Amino acid sequence: MAVDMRLPTVIKAMSLSVSAADRKDMVVPGDVITSDTGFMRGHGTYVDEDKLTASVAGEVQRVDKLICVRPLKTRFNGEVGDVVVGRITEVQQKRWKVETNSRLDSVLLLSSVNLPGGELRRRSAEDELTMREYLQEGDLISAEVQSVFSDGALSLHTRSLKYGKLGQGVLVQLSPSLIKRQKTHFHNLPCGASIILGNNGFVWLYPTPGQQEEEAGGFYTSLEPVSLSDREVISRLRNCLLALAAHKVLLYDTSVLYCYESSLQHQVKDILKPEVMEEIVMLTQQKLLEQEG
Amino acid sequence: MATVQVSEAEKVYILHGIRDDLRVDGRGCEDYRHMEVETDVVSNTDGSAKVTLGHTAVLVGIKAEIGKPRPLIPNEGYLEFFVDCSANATPEFEGRGGEELGTELSNILYKVFNNEHSLDLRSLCISPGEHCWVLYVDVLLLQCDGNLYDAISIAIKAALFNTKIPRVHISSDDEGGKEIELSDDPYDCMRVNVSCIVTLCKIGHRHVVDATLQEKACSVASLIISVTHKGVITCTRKVGRGSLDPESICEMTEAGRRVGKALHSPLIKLLQQEESLGKKRQKVGFLG
Numbered sequence A: 001m002a003v004d005m006r007l008p009t010v011i012k013a014m015s016l017s018v019s020a021a022d023r024k025d026m027v028v029p030g031d032v033i034t035s036d037t038g039f040m041r042g043h044g045t046y047v048d049e050d051k052l053t054a055s056v057a058g059e060v061q062r063v064d065k066l067i068c069v070r071p072l073k074t075r076f077n078g079e080v081g082d083v084v085v086g087r088i089t090e091v092q093q094k095r096w097k098v099e100t101n102s103r104l105d106s107v108l109l110l111s112s113v114n115l116p117g118g119e120l121r122r123r124s125a126e127d128e129l130t131m132r133e134y135l136q137e138g139d140l141i142s143a144e145v146q147s148v149f150s151d152g153a154l155s156l157h158t159r160s161l162k163y164g165k166l167g168q169g170v171l172v173q174l175s176p177s178l179i180k181r182q183k184t185h186f187h188n189l190p191c192g193a194s195i196i197l198g199n200n201g202f203v204w205l206y207p208t209p210g211q212q213e214e215e216a217g218g219f220y221t222s223l224e225p226v227s228l229s230d231r232e233v234i235s236r237l238r239n240c241l242l243a244l245a246a247h248k249v250l251l252y253d254t255s256v257l258y259c260y261e262s263s264l265q266h267q268v269k270d271i272l273k274p275e276v277m278e279e280i281v282m283l284t285q286q287k288l289l290e291q292e293g
Numbered sequence B: 001m002a003t004v005q006v007s008e009a010e011k012v013y014i015l016h017g018i019r020d021d022l023r024v025d026g027r028g029c030e031d032y033r034h035m036e037v038e039t040d041v042v043s044n045t046d047g048s049a050k051v052t053l054g055h056t057a058v059l060v061g062i063k064a065e066i067g068k069p070r071p072l073i074p075n076e077g078y079l080e081f082f083v084d085c086s087a088n089a090t091p092e093f094e095g096r097g098g099e100e101l102g103t104e105l106s107n108i109l110y111k112v113f114n115n116e117h118s119l120d121l122r123s124l125c126i127s128p129g130e131h132c133w134v135l136y137v138d139v140l141l142l143q144c145d146g147n148l149y150d151a152i153s154i155a156i157k158a159a160l161f162n163t164k165i166p167r168v169h170i171s172s173d174d175e176g177g178k179e180i181e182l183s184d185d186p187y188d189c190m191r192v193n194v195s196c197i198v199t200l201c202k203i204g205h206r207h208v209v210d211a212t213l214q215e216k217a218c219s220v221a222s223l224i225i226s227v228t229h230k231g232v233i234t235c236t237r238k239v240g241r242g243s244l245d246p247e248s249i250c251e252m253t254e255a256g257r258r259v260g261k262a263l264h265s266p267l268i269k270l271l272q273q274e275e276s277l278g279k280k281r282q283k284v285g286f287l288g
Helices: A125-129 A228-246 A253-263 A268-272 A274-292 B008-019 B099-113 B148-162 B213-218 B246-280
Strands: A032-034 A045-048 A051-054 A058-063 A066-071 A083-092 A095-099 A106-109 A140-148 A154-157 A170-173 A186-188 A193-197 A202-207 B035-039 B047-053 B056-067 B078-085 B125-127 B131-143 B168-172 B178-182 B196-203 B206-209 B221-227 B233-239
Touching: A032 A066, A045 A066, A083 A106, A083 A154, A083 A193, A083 A202, A106 A140, A170 A228, A170 B008, A193 A228, A193 A253, A202 A228, A228 A253, A228 A268, A228 A274, A253 A274, A268 A274, B008 B196, B008 B206, B008 B213, B035 B148, B035 B246, B047 B148, B056 B148, B078 B099, B099 B131, B099 B148, B099 B233, B125 B168, B131 B148, B148 B196, B148 B246, B196 B213, B196 B246, B206 B246, B221 B246, B233 B246
Parallel strands: A106 A154, B078 B131
Antiparallel strands: A032 A051, A045 A051, A058 A066, A083 A095, A083 A140, A095 A106, A140 A154, A170 A202, A186 A193, A193 A202, B035 B047, B047 B056, B056 B131, B125 B131, B168 B178, B196 B206, B196 B221, B221 B233
């Protein structure tokens, strides 16, 4: 039995030397972006005495004559093609409402899911009545954004065997701006677990499925107990993700893997202590810099 | 309580993990999360403390006043509790949403702390039947991530350590009335020592200490035990919709006694260390 009690300490901002060229154009609310009146103002800006000022904290983006500020701490703004991990909140007629950390609940239409056995047919009234047998309130799914409605709500689809209902594993909720956009968001990490880095900040960790398990498209979830070694790997990855997120490091498969390797010398439950987090993240950032340079 | 939705497969994963003594964040079944304690954060109270247990944050302020003792117990002082669930913690607590949880918490705190075994209420008496110390304890929930009782009790213990109640002398003045005099020596004061609360959640066939919200969603019943530093159990209460087997209650009580007894000494050591830093201590407060 362990109790770790201590006095709080002021968290010092960790900074690795970043050259001026690499530093992106970061602004805080109230910063003047430009005094030139020839620009059009986009989201996150306002005009204050003929000067274009930022109203949110984030990165300045310039597209020809349009200036906008993309905030760092924001809800998920989905685009077509994004991979998301979401939780079903409601079962409605012919659709499910999915919570994806965006401003509005996303929508998963009955016509956008695969039927068992891969049938291709028109959805009948009976399909509507058995919706709850497939996805209930509280279930987790991985899906892709098919389109964006005019009010900003996302329409999802799971029309591929790699998407669908998620089985046993651990969900970690982080900020969407920390997830790096990549070609694929599904990774089988060499340490023995698999990870889905949803663009909406929800990261799903699960034990790598065995060879013999066919991709059933999420209709069958295995409730067999997961082995202790797999569990340890998943717990360690979860703590590493939280450590990286606390220090605002961009998350992608390489950074997660380097963090995992740097944390092997510590016990899994010690990773969440502030000094251990700092040490692990510093090692990870050093490794990442070495790999780039 | 702020609830979080968990899917069936996640529940099974958590259940099997606890059965193997490896929780989702790598802790054992009787390990606490990282805890930070700071006292003297609110300047206009007699004693205050802020406790952060994982993502649960609780602020306690104590004011000591002289009042009339309760008619049935004339030679003891008492504590008055008020728990405020602020909307800061979760939007569910907005407006009157947090009232239900607040009254439930204060009722249990009343039961635990107005018991002569949890703390020495007789030391709060000034003159029997006429004057006694009344300690008004205000609890503010800043963040909710499971295990509120433990965090609140540790904060109350730390705040009471921070509260220095002056010793009073009763003297009769010329007209025969009683006069209360506080002693002139600023160091002539007493401290109240209280018990700590340990919450044990029954998940599957095992019990866990310091459950997160996800683990709470998988459990059906919990046992709240208040334990003094000597290991004496002063109050037990069962919460939750499910039922508990008598054998598991015995097991959980033993585990709670062990865990509770082990909570006191590191906390007192930490508070003494904080006090010894004196004026040099760098106050972190809320913006650290």
